[in-house]
Amino acid sequence: MSIKGMAYIAGAFEHPTRKAPDKSVAVIHAECARGALADAGLSFKDVDGYFCAGDAPGGVLSMVDYLGLNVRHIDGTDTGGSSYIAHVSHAAQAIAAGKCNVALITMGGRPRSEGRSGVKQKLVGANVPDTPFELPYGPTAVNEYAMAAMRHMHEYGTTSEQLAWIKVAASQHAQYNPNAMLRDVVTVQDVLESPMIADPLHRLDCCVVSDGGGALVVVSPEIAKILKRPLVRVMGVGESPKGLMGGKVDLTYSGAVWSGAAAYEEAGITPQDIKYASIYDSFTITVLMQLEDLGFCKKGEGGKFVADGNLISGVGKLPVNTDGGGLNNNHPASRGGMIKVLEAVRQLRGEAQPQVQVGNCDLALVHGTGGGLASRHGSATLILERV
Amino acid sequence: MATLYQSRKMTMPETHPEHLEFWQAAAEGKLLIKQCDSCGEYHYYPREHCPYCMSNKTTWKEAKGTGSIYTYSVMRKGVPYAIAFVTLDEGPRMMTNIVDCDLDAVHIDQIVKVVFKQSGDHDNPGSFIPCFTPVNGD
Ligand SMILES: [Zn+2]
Numbered sequence: 242m243s244i245k246g247m248a249y250i251a252g253a254f255e256h257p258t259r260k261a262p263d264k265s266v267a268v269i270h271a272e273c274a275r276g277a278l279a280d281a282g283l284s285f286k287d288v289d290g291y292f293c294a295g296d297a298p299g300g301v302l303s304m305v306d307y308l309g310l311n312v313r314h315i316d317g318t319d320t321g322g323s324s325y326i327a328h329v330s331h332a333a334q335a336i337a338a339g340k341c342n343v344a345l346i347t348m349g350g351r352p353r354s355e356g357r358s359g360v361k362q363k364l365v366g367a368n369v370p371d372t373p374f375e376l377p378y379g380p381t382a383v384n385e386y387a388m389a390a391m392r393h394m395h396e397y398g399t400t401s402e403q404l405a406w407i408k409v410a411a412s413q414h415a416q417y418n419p420n421a422m423l424r425d426v427v428t429v430q431d432v433l434e435s436p437m438i439a440d441p442l443h444r445l446d447c448c449v450v451s452d453g454g455g456a457l458v459v460v461s462p463e464i465a466k467i468l469k470r471p472l473v474r475v476m477g478v479g480e481s482p483k484g485l486m487g488g489k490v491d492l493t494y495s496g497a498v499w500s501g502a503a504a505y506e507e508a509g510i511t512p513q514d515i516k517y518a519s520i521y522d523s524f525t526i527t528v529l530m531q532l533e534d535l536g537f538c539k540k541g542e543g544g545k546f547v548a549d550g551n552l553i554s555g556v557g558k559l560p561v562n563t564d565g566g567g568l569n570n571n572h573p574a575s576r577g578g579m580i581k582v583l584e585a586v587r588q589l590r591g592e593a594q595p596q597v598q599v600g601n602c603d604l605a606l607v608h609g610t611g612g613g614l615a616s617r618h619g620s621a622t623l624i625l626e627r628v
Numbered sequence: 629m630a631t632l633y634q635s636r637k638m639t640m641p642e643t644h645p646e647h648l649e650f651w652q653a654a655a656e657g658k659l660l661i662k663q664c665d666s667c668g669e670y671h672y673y674p675r676e677h678c679p680y681c682m683s684n685k686t687t688w689k690e691a692k693g694t695g696s697i698y699t700y701s702v703m704r705k706g707v708p709y710a711i712a713f714v715t716l717d718e719g720p721r722m723m724t725n726i727v728d729c730d731l732d733a734v735h736i737d738q739i740v741k742v743v744f745k746q747s748g749d750h751d752n753p754g755s756f757i758p759c760f761t762p763v764n765g766d
Contacts, residue, residue: 360705362639373641374673377747377757378725379703384711387701395699395736439701487671487679488720492699492713615699615713616723 245507248333248344249465250473250625252281252458253586259422259571261452262354266298267307269349269454269573274308277456282468283343288458290314290341292332294324296350296454296574304347314341320482320619321611322521322576324348325457327621329582330478332459342461349454350574357575358450359383359523360438371485375616382523382575383447384439385615389492390526391441396493396541401441403544404525405432408445408568410552411522415565417594422449423569446525448566453573455583471590472628476604477508484617495610496620497534504606504622505536512536515624516602517588518559519581521609522566528552531608532559535622554597563588563597578609582623589627603627631731636707638725638747640754646676649688654756659691659742661718672720692717693742695760702731710734714760728761739763 254276256269264272270293278284291312297304301317314335318327325348332344352358359382366372393399409429415421427445435444465472479500484490505511512535520535522528529543537559538546551557564570564584567577585605587593593602605625612618643651653660662674666683678686698721700712710726712734726734727745740760748754 360703367642368644370644370646370675371673373644373647375723377638377641378711378723379636379638379709380711380723381703384701384703388699388711388713391701391736392699437704439703439705441701485673485721485723487669488673488716488722490713490721 242337243507244330244333244337244478245476246474247337247462248459248475249462250329250457250475250586251460251465251468251470252277252283253583254280255455255571255580255583256349256453257420258453259420259451260353261351264351266350269351270297270304270347271308273349273454273456274345274347277345277458281458281460281470283458285310287343288312288345290332290335290344292316292328292344292346294319294348294576296348296576312341320621322523323578323609323611323619323621324576325579325582326607326609326623327480327619329457329459329475329623330480330621333475333478336459336461342464344459346457346459347454348574348576348579350576351452352575353450353452359447380613380616382613383442385613386524386526387439387442388615389530392492393526393530394441397544399529399544401433402429403548404446404529405429406548406550407522407525407528407552408432410550411562411566411568413553414563414597415569417596418565418570421565421570422451442524442526448523448568448572448577450575451571451573453571455573455579457582473586473589474626474628475623476626477504477506477624479503479622481620482617483620492615494540495530495534495614496618497531497608497610497622500620500622501535501608504624508624510604510624514604515606517563517585517599517605518561519585519605519607520561521577521581522562522568523572523577523610527610527614528561531610535606535608554599560597560599563593563599576611578611578621581607581609585625589625629732631702631708633727633729633731634707636709637749638745638757640747643755647674650674651755654744654758657744659693659758660688661691661716661720662686663689670718670720672722695740697726697734697736697738697740699736700726700734702734712760714740725759726761727759
């Protein structure tokens with residue numbers, strides 16, 4: 242069964258905070274839920290499906306209880322930062338199967354207040370089969386993505402200047418977002434002169450560490466049509482995990498090659514039809530590889546594709562992350578997927594910041610890479626259409 | 629300018645029952661990998677279950693301990709260290725550290741050989757961990 246056209250995003254809310262030391266994480270989730278439901282014109286009492294991931298304190302059971310929800314469908318899928326993109330897919334599937342009609346997805350966290358960062362070493366997980374062969378080597382978020390970047394540069398001649406253009410585009414967009422954590426416009430030179438964190442990634446190749454969160458309400462077509470919000474329809478989805486393949490791993494591509502193809506097929510469209518793309522930007526290299534893997538350019542040509550402002554709204558051919566993305570706006574709970582969906586919804590509704598709003602934006606793609614690009618990651622792709 | 633390797637406290641790995649032989653061999657300076665009895669493929673990290681043909685008949689084999697660097701990154705925050713993937717001569721790529729060398733001279737396709745570094749610290753020593761170092765002249 243296809244989920245094409247079987248569900249709509251009716252509510253979307255991005256928490257305005259970027260630093261919330263005085264809020265408990267559960268409160269951030271509740272505030273986001275309240276915001277998304279109000280945006281849709283619905284109430285907590287209308288919710289009959291609930292979705293959350295590893296950032297939700299206590300998981301699905303604690304959050305359903307905390308929020309006082311009365312639900313008949315729950316899903317705690319966790320693929321890291323791409324979880325919420327997968328949740329939209331799962332919500333659409335559950336709605337199509339009649340398991341719920343109003344699905345609430347929440348995320349939120351405060352890594353900034355808690356002093357977490359991408360250079361901290363990963364923690365030991367009891368009985369996880371791969372960790373004994375990785376944790377002694379000091380894998381972190383940044384040096385894993387850096388290894389993918391290093392290999393991409395070696396095979397395809399990708400340069401630090403080209404990667405820097407991704408940050409330049411994010412900063413160009415973020416200057417118009419009053420909530421963005423970083424609003425200063427930067428140049429390629431600024432990126433190259435920022436301190437090296439893990440070769441070849443500089444500090445400005447890395448996303449922000451921010452507190453905050455967001456929520457989405459996904460509803461059945463019948464409910465969407467009686468609400469007073471623009472209609473944003475789920476057209477296609479894809480999900481793919483990628484790991485180290487028993488040692489046959491190639492770090493120059495991501496699971497997007499599979500999740501993207503599945504989403505395009507379900508939606509019945511091609512990359513050339515996309516007017517706006519939210520592309521996961523934990524690091525600049527993440528964006529470049531995903532754009533290739535999603536077919537916006539050929540493998541190995543991502544460097545050329547992202548250069549010279551091609552991702553800047555109103556300037557280039559493919560506007561990407563017009564809120565400023567994880568690089569500049571917000572990367573709450575160190576998980577960027579929720580905000581990626583939210584900006585796509587804003588673009589499709591015509592509610593993005595006016596300076597970055599894409600004209601006649603009727604088809605958008607959202608893609609996330611959760612976990613480690615050079616260990617195990619979960620790719621999720623979502624195609625949305627404004628009806 | 630050079631960034632010389634410095635010893636670093638490595639996280640002690642959990643020892644799982646299916647990896648006992650691996651850690652015992654590592655303490656004797658030997659790198660073991662798994663080969664499948666059914667399809668003949670080597671894999672890494674080692675497991676009882678072959679990830680290629682799903683057989684549960686796999687056998688420990690001593691690797692030659694040589695290979696080349698597939699990719700790497702030198703962490704510049706705190707004590708510098710080089711994380712890498714090395715392609716073993718037997719085929720599998722494994723996550724590792726490049727040690728006992730100038731980290732600024734590490735490069736892709738560099739020929740390396742296995743050396744073992746003990747995890748934990750003086751008071752609480754852990755298993756020996758397979759790392760790699762450039763072979764002379766590369
Ligand atoms: Zn086999």
